[in-house]
Amino acid sequence: MKTLWTKYKSISLITKITVSLILGVIAGVTFGERAASISILGDILIHLLSFLIIPLILFTLMTGVNQTSIKELGKTGSKVFLYYLFSSALAIIVGLAVASIFQPGTGMELDQSQSFDVPDDPGLKSVFLSIIPDNIIKAFTELNLLGIIFTAIVFGTAISYLRSTKEYGELGEHVFKVIEGFNEASLAIMKAILHYLPIGIFAIMAKTVGEQGAGTLLSLGNMIMVLYIALIVQLLLYTVAMIMVKINPLSFYSKARTPMITAFVTQSSTGTLPLSLQAARDMGIPKSLYGLSLPLGATINMDGAAIRIAVSAVFAANVVGDPLSLTDMALVVVVGTLASIGTAGVPGAGILMIATVFTQIGLPMEAVALLTAIDALVGMGCTAINITGDLAGTSIIHRLSGRKK
Numbered sequence: 001m002k003t004l005w006t007k008y009k010s011i012s013l014i015t016k017i018t019v020s021l022i023l024g025v026i027a028g029v030t031f032g033e034r035a036a037s038i039s040i041l042g043d044i045l046i047h048l049l050s051f052l053i054i055p056l057i058l059f060t061l062m063t064g065v066n067q068t069s070i071k072e073l074g075k076t077g078s079k080v081f082l083y084y085l086f087s088s089a090l091a092i093i094v095g096l097a098v099a100s101i102f103q104p105g106t107g108m109e110l111d112q113s114q115s116f117d118v119p120d121d122p123g124l125k126s127v128f129l130s131i132i133p134d135n136i137i138k139a140f141t142e143l144n145l146l147g148i149i150f151t152a153i154v155f156g157t158a159i160s161y162l163r164s165t166k167e168y169g170e171l172g173e174h175v176f177k178v179i180e181g182f183n184e185a186s187l188a189i190m191k192a193i194l195h196y197l198p199i200g201i202f203a204i205m206a207k208t209v210g211e212q213g214a215g216t217l218l219s220l221g222n223m224i225m226v227l228y229i230a231l232i233v234q235l236l237l238y239t240v241a242m243i244m245v246k247i248n249p250l251s252f253y254s255k256a257r258t259p260m261i262t263a264f265v266t267q268s269s270t271g272t273l274p275l276s277l278q279a280a281r282d283m284g285i286p287k288s289l290y291g292l293s294l295p296l297g298a299t300i301n302m303d304g305a306a307i308r309i310a311v312s313a314v315f316a317a318n319v320v321g322d323p324l325s326l327t328d329m330a331l332v333v334v335v336g337t338l339a340s341i342g343t344a345g346v347p348g349a350g351i352l353m354i355a356t357v358f359t360q361i362g363l364p365m366e367a368v369a370l371l372t373a374i375d376a377l378v379g380m381g382c383t384a385i386n387i388t389g390d391l392a393g394t395s396i397i398h399r400l401s402g403r404k405k
Contacts, residue, residue, distance in 0.1 A: 017197065028205065028209025041203035042200050045266070056190070060277060061153065061156060062179050065153055066163070070160075077292060087393060089333055091234055092332060095314075105222070130146055146296075231307055231381045252391075256392075258279065267376065301393065303386060309339070310332060313354075315367075316364070324361070328361045331361055335356065339353040
């Protein structure tokens, strides 16, 4: 038994993940919906990753704050936010451009009997208020990433202040060492979870493929194909941007591939966050940057979801026989970019963003119901692009800042 475990650990993580993906697809195709019987193995992986989100964000960012000045942190936050705004808008433009070329949905008819309950839109005001939690415990239990980031920055700044004073300097140093210890302990737990990662990926992939089936794929295959073409174009843009700032794309993707694949399978940007933080650490990016940019990106930067909004809008317009005008497309870019921020952290955010844009340009909600049939299939690719965009943006900002680890 010990020999088997030793051999398992000696195999590279990407090899184990690749094998688990292939086996998961085979199991899903072979057993169909019965493959869902092993879904508990996938649920365990999601729970393990979610278990680490709070300690990793909290301790990483608190440590990072103590390794930079507040002025520098403010500059970093401004750069990250502006980059994410630009990136989301660009993703929507890419989606509109690709969808305009291939025109998904042309010739299809909309079933007017379908309906879908759209989640309530909290609005920008509620999202901004959630940045400052009125109850820290509630922010943690509800996994309010914006509130957790704010908490980490405030307490990290307080610890930094204590360390700089004569009266509390020694106490501040002790507290900082404890925080550093918790941060390293969290990373050690992360390394242990990586051993279970292939098992969870196998179960999730088998369940997803088994439940979706070939029928759904064939009926809306054109929409799915166009969306994945747009996602590939966005991936190429990341690559070009990295080359322009002299980042080696091969090195980047070799370190980013684990969170990318995990995001693809789990369809959870937040759940993949621990792996994204580990990848940024492996890339040599400072904690003061990735501790802020990645949690923030998992909340507000959704390039994959933005592309989904654009392609879905063109698809729905073609289905109802009223193609989008240039004015409509401009409105999609503006509303879609704002919606990607305004629905941050809301359950069903992807559907809510689509519904928000559809409402603004007068597309029927029945089309949203139609798109939910392929939610899992498109969600996989979109989530992978979401976290890739976060990591690419963080790497680009780091390179442009000229800072060292």
